[in-house]
Amino acid sequence: MSNFGVRxxxxxxxxxxxxxxxxxxxxxxxxMISKFERGERKPNREQVIRIARLLxxxxxxxxxxxxxxxxxxxxxxxxxxxxxALEIVNRNIKDNAKTHIG
Numbered sequence: 392m393s394n395f396g397v398r399x400x401x402x403x404x405x406x407x408x409x410x411x412x413x414x415x416x417x418x419x420x421x422x423m424i425s426k427f428e429r430g431e432r433k434p435n436r437e438q439v440i441r442i443a444r445l446l447x448x449x450x451x452x453x454x455x456x457x458x459x460x461x462x463x464x465x466x467x468x469x470x471x472x473x474x475x476a477l478e479i480v481n482r483n484i485k486d487n488a489k490t491h492i493g
Contacts, residue, residue: 393430395439395456400428402446416445433461 403413410428414421417438426432427442434442439457443450466473 393460395460396428396430398456402448
């Protein structure tokens with residue numbers, strides 16, 4: 392199961408909403424929302440933003456979980472190199488942040 396999927400299920404259930412209610416509000420099929428929750432399908436960025444709005448959730452939290460799931464999916468078959476690659480990416484992100492701040 393995906394981090395994003397677990398979180399949107401928690402949010403949906405905490406608000407007492409059914410899958411079909413979310414699906415109707417997003418104009419997608421109920422099975423698709425169910426697949427998002429189970430991590431079998433990945434929503435696009437715009438769908439994540441719409442889900443956050445609908446569930447009155449923190450958009451940044453959901454986008455972060457969504458992105459983490461995407462990264463995990465990409466590196467899943469490269470586990471022997473994943474940690475080192477993520478360290479490089481982390482350094483690059485920090486360097487880019489310094490460049491944009493300073």
